[in-house]
Amino acid sequence: MDSKPSTSRLLLLLTLSITFIPAAVFAASGEESSSWRSLLRQVVRNRWTSGGGDHQDAVEKAMMKEITLKNYCESWRLNVELHNVRGFGAVPAECTSFVAKYMSSSQYKSDVQRATDEAALFLTSSFSLAGDGRDIWVFDVDDTLLSTLPFYKSHQFGGSAANRTLLEEWMAKEKAPAVEGMLDLYHDIRRRGLTIFLLSSRPEHLRDATDGNLIKAGFHGWARLILRCDEDGSGRSVQKYMSEERKKMVNEGYRLWGMAGAQWSSLLGHPKAKRTFKVPNPMYYIE
C-alpha cells in the first residue's frame, strides 16, 4: 500500500466516516464501535504518514474543490429542472458521477414521489369527468413511465446524438424498469376513469418493444400509444411534434386534464393540459 494517501482515498475515507458516524454515535458504548474507531485510526495514520504541511494544504484544497464541485453539479441539475440550462448534449463530464448517484438515490425517488403526490392531489380536488371517455391524461414514456437509467449508467451519461442507435438497441431489449412511484399514479388515473394516451418521441419501429416493455413493467390499459413516424425527418422539434399531436386530440374532442413528462419539450407549447407535471430528469435534454 502506498504510504501517501491519495486525495480520492482520503475523500472515500471521509465519506465513510461521515456515513458511519451516526451508527457510531449510538454504538459507541458497545462492541460495534470498533469499526468507526478503526476507520478514524486509519484516517489519522494516513495523515501521519503523509507528512502534513504542503501536502495537507493540497488535500484541503482538493476537498474544497470537491465541495465546490458538488455545489456546481447540484446547481446544474436544479437549473436543468428550472429550464434555465437548455440544449445540453450530455451531462457535463465532471457531473456524471453526481448525476448517476442522484438518479440512484432515495432523494430522486422522493422527488418523483412528490410529483406524483401533487398529481394525485390535483385528481382528488378538481375532477368532474363527463364519463364520455373523452377526458384524457397524456404520459410521455421515457423516464416518465419507463426508466432509461440502466442505459445511461452504462454509457457514462454521454447521451449525445451519437448514442441514439445504442439507446434504441437497448430499448428494443424491453428491459427498462418502471419509474418508481409512477405505476401507482398511472393506475390511480386509469381507475378514476380517465382515458390514457401515451405520447412518446420513440420511433414507430419500436412499437412492439415499447408495448412489451410497458406491459412487463406493470403498465396496461392505455387507449393509444403515439410514436413518431420512422420517416419523420422533417426536423420538427419534439416540442412541435408533441404539440401537434395534442392539437389533433383536442380537435377530436378530447379534453386534456393532465400531462406528465420528464422533458420540458413534452410539456410546453399549445394546446396545454389543465395541469402539467414535470418528472425530474437531469440525464439528457431533448429540444
Added chain:
Amino acid sequence: MDSKPSTSRLLLLLTLSITFIPAAVFAASGEESSSWRSLLRQVVRNRWTSGGGDHQDAVEKAMMKEITLKNYCESWRLNVELHNVRGFGAVPAECTSFVAKYMSSSQYKSDVQRATDEAALFLTSSFSLAGDGRDIWVFDVDDTLLSTLPFYKSHQFGGSAANRTLLEEWMAKEKAPAVEGMLDLYHDIRRRGLTIFLLSSRPEHLRDATDGNLIKAGFHGWARLILRCDEDGSGRSVQKYMSEERKKMVNEGYRLWGMAGAQWSSLLGHPKAKRTFKVPNPMYYIE
C-alpha cells in the same frame, strides 16, 4: 444539565461532528484535534448516561425521521421549482428551517449564479441588437433583484395573505439587499445596450421606496419601473397582470429578449421573451 440527551441535542452534536470531521481529519496529528475529540467524547458520554436499549432505538428512529424529513423538504423545494407544487400559502411548517437554511446557504448562491451564468451565455451567443433602444430585458423585482429573505426569516416563512401588510411595511424601509449574483447580470445586460424594464407586482404606493431600495442595493439605469395600481383590486392574477403589461410593451414596438423572475407567474403567459430565467425561490407562491 439533563442526563438524558434530547433528540435535538444529539442531532446538533451529530451535525457538529459531521461538520468538524473534515477539519479533524487533517488536524488529527496536531493540537487542533482536541475539539472534535472532546466533541465525540461528549457524544459518547451522553450515550452512556442515557442507558441505551429502547432509548437508543427511539433516537435511531428519530434520526431516520429527520433524514426522511430532509428528503421530503428537498423534494418539496424541487417540486416548487418544477412548478408541480402550486398555490401554497406558506412554506410547510416542518420545512421552514430547511428553507431558511437553504436560502442562507452557498448552494442557493451557487444556484442563482448558475442561472445568471446561463443568462450571460445566452447574451453572448445570440444577440444582435437593432440599436434603436427597443430591445428589452424584463426583470421582476422581489427575490430577483432584491431579496426578501430578511423579512421571511423573521416571520417564520409564514408568508400567507395575512402578512402582506407586514411585508409592505418592511419593503417601505428600503432595507432589502441585492440578490447576490444578480447585480452582475443586471449591469452586464445594461452594458450590452439592452433597455431594462422592471415589472413588479409591488403596489404603486411603494414606488419611492422601491426606487430608493434598488439604488441602495446597487441597481441603476432602468428605463421603466412598472408597479401595480393601488386600485387594482380586479382580482387579476399576477400572471395575467404581467402578461398584459408585456403585451403593452410589444404593442409599443419593444422586442422582448429575456425575462428573469423568481415566480413562474412572472414568466408564464403571453407574450413570451426569447428566453426566460427562473430564479430559485422556495419561500412563497404567487398565482
